[in-house]
Structure formats: C-alpha cells, structure tokens
Amino acid sequence: MCAAASCSAAKAWRLPSVSNRRQFDVLVVGGGPSGIAAACCAAEASLRVAIADDNPDLGGQIWRGEHIFPGTEEAAHWYRRLRELSVEHLPGARIFAQAGARTLIAETDSGVCEVGFEKLILATGARERFLPFPGWTLPNVMGAGGLQALAKSGLDVRAGKVVVAGTGPLLLAVASHLKQYGAEILLVAEQAPRHRLLPFALRLPPSKLKDALSLRRDLAGVPYLTSCWPVAADGENKLERVTLRRGARTWSLPCDYLACGFHLVPNTELAALLGCVLDDGKVRVDDFQQTTIPAVYCAGEPTGIGGLELSLVEGQIAGFAAAARFDSARRLFAKRNKLGRFAARLERAFALRPELKHLPQPETLVCRCEDVSLLRLREHLSWRAAKLLTRCGMGPCQGRICGPALEFILGWQPESVRPPVFPVRVESLMTAAASAMPETSSPNPVSRS
C-alpha cells in the first residue's frame, strides 16, 4: 500500500503540518542546463545552493538520462562541475505555491516541503507547442521531444516507423537521435518555407552550422520536406497513418509514431505566480537576469527560446549575480547578447505559418483534458468565457497544452496564473494553506494576489 494513499485516508479532515522545511541561500528551480550552470556559479561562492526539479534526474529535457553517461563533452563538463560542488538536489519536487516572499512550497513523493531562500533562480525551461489537428489525440501521436524522451527513458523504438513533423531545429535532432536508436524515419516534415530557412542557415555560426550539417549527414536518405505539415492522423485504437500536405499535394504514410511539435513555449507559470512581469510570453529580465521582482532571477528558455548555449550563459550570469559576483557576470554579457541575436533569427525563421490556424476541424478536440472541441470554443469570445462554460484549460494540465494553441489559433491571451500552479494532492494544498497562514487553522486558499 502506498504511503500517500494510506495517509490520505488516515488524515482526512485533519490539517497536516509541513513535514519538512529547508533553507538555502540560493534556490534554483529547474535542473536543466541553465539551472545546473546557475547552481554551479552560485555554489562556487560557498553559498548553500539547492536545485529543485520535477524530473527524476537532473539534466532537463535536453540532457535527459545523461547524468551517468553524458552524450556531449559540454554536458560532461557541467555534470562534473556540479558534482565537485556541494549543491543539494531535490528530485521530483513540484513547486506549486508561495508561502511568503522568500518561501516556496513543493510537493514531493515523500510529502510537502517548504523551501526558504535568499535568492531564487527560475530555470523552468520550455515545453513543446502542440497544435490540434484531426487525430492528434490518438495514442502514439506524441511530441517530437516527447518521443525522444521516451526513447531515452527505455522505450525500444527499433523497427518502429516514425514521421517527425512540426517546426524548429529540434525536429532534425530528434530524427537523428531516433534513427541512432534504431527507428526508421520515414520523413521529416518542416512547416517553415525554404526561403526563410536558407538565409537562417547561411548565417549560422560555424559551430552550429557544423552541428546542422552533421545532423543532416546522420539522416542521409531521410526526406526533409519544407512547407510540409501533418493535416490528419488516423487509426483504430492508435495511430496507423498520418496524412501530410505540401502545396497542392496531400498523401498518407502508414507509421507507428508521429513525433510532432511546433517549436517551444517558455514555462513561465511560476514566474507569473510570483508576480514577475512578462513581455509577450517571456519573463522580463535585466542585464543580470534579475526579473522585475528583486532577488528573483530567471535564466534560459523562460526569457525567450534561445537554445542550449544561450541557456548555459544566462544560467551562469544568474548564478554569478545571485552570489553577488557581478564582475564575473558582466564578463558574459557580450556572449549572451550575441547568442540572443541568434535566438531572434531562430524565432523568425521558424515562425508558424497562418495556414496552420486552420488545421483543427470544428469537431477537433483542442482541450485534451476536458475534451472540448474547437466548435464549442468558437462560441465564446475569450478564454475566460470559454473556461467558465466549457472547462477548457481547467483540467490537470491547466491550459499548458491548449493555451499556446488557442493563442495561435484564436488569438486568445492566457489567463492570469493562480496557485496551485501545478495539480497537487488535497493534503498538499491543506498543508500549504496551513503554512501560509500560521495564525489560523482554516484551510483557506493560498492566494496572495
């Protein structure tokens, strides 16, 4: 019998207490490259540093599963550096609420934990953007990074036929990786047109151009079609074939997996909960990566999708700044700004084409948690109205999947963020309420807006 389940029965209606309180000089939320870099730079100043991360292991998505056998020299370097320092790792920690200006509350498998800090670094990464199209809810239609993560986590993709589709530099990396794992890649379908990708490729810095060419070599024999995207997925109980469109041509490909993602969306929910100002979906930061909330820094993808190198540099700047090592931080400004210009070109090259707004049919489900179709959503003028009447965005993902899709398809702006920013057990909510309001015993909401 699981501890949490038996605990919920035994403790019904009794206010649980916070099982654990930890205090750190610097708390880093997110253990991807940016968070690891930030933690290292702060810990080198002999501060007490912790990384709280939702995943079972450090590395984020890009270095997932590489903590024991790093896939690149760069990953090996950062893991080594991290191991040499005393940085505490809080694995499986889901931050879901705030309990005062310098305290966050996390749910872990062993209970609720209050984490106090002097400086906070948000390195919460990004997620894939998904666009709804007929059949996208079928099993085995997954994110591009999603299928890659599964392959890294034990899924045997040998003999699997895979179509990789969507947009962004991730598609080539995923295709190459899956091929190395033994999958048969039938096609890489990139929605961006060749005339936008070519100038982008020609201006790539030498190191990135080398990477791109080597990926293309790995994929020798695999068609890479630009201006091409999936319009439907079909199958009885799981994916059996995907229908693609390119210009006037539409055709079907039988396959086992569709790995489909439309570039990335910054994870800004925690920043928004803390009250950090966002510009166009990105966390606003100053030169030292400090957000509009003093002592709260942000690094990596939440400040704008820029890729691994930019995330590492921003992480280092945030770590140095949080440790008051301002000169060290300043030395990285030029590099960060140069990589930032690359990020802006990336965004333009892989911008979504307007035709994709018409991918979902009226009956296509947009909200997968509550099964709400586009037809039902179109009756409403805003997300707020749709939410109240259809429950769109109110399921467990809390709009993280349908929100970015609706922003693109209907131009709906995301709603304000309220705690809990992550679905948690009722006991965790009650614990959070108790710790936020120590004078009362009433389990009121934790909101401090």
Next chain:
Amino acid sequence: MPESVQLKINGVPVRVPLGSTVAAAVLLAGHSAFRRSVSGEGRGPLCCMGICFECRLTIDGQQHVRSCQLLCREGMEITLGE
C-alpha cells in the same frame, strides 16, 4: 545478467531495463492507451516531460501519477484505465 526490474501491469508481470520510466514500460508491454479521456477516448503519452498529464496512471494504489516522470521500481503495480 542485465540490470532490470520487474513490475506488474494490470496484474501481468513485465521485466524492463533498469532506469526505464513507467511510461516506457507500459508501451514496451504493448499498451498504447494509458487511460480514457472524459469522453471515453483512449489516450497515451504526449509531452513525456510531466506537463500534459495524458500518461497518468494508477501506481501502487495512488491515482493520477504521471508515468513519464517516474522510474520503474521492483514490484510496482500499475493499473491502466480510469
């Protein structure tokens, strides 16, 4: 002997490589639908990074656990469908 763990999926013993996530183990065992959606559709993993909750399962009696974020442990009991 290769390092592996054994778990049960709907009562059926399955052996998977050590370090596999529960989501990978369920797919390896031949299941592609992990749960039923509110309108009864079969659903499987989508994001595989803990965001979408499509891969949630009952694990050792605890409901709504995201199988993509959990590593397999010896003796785990997984129940598919809601």
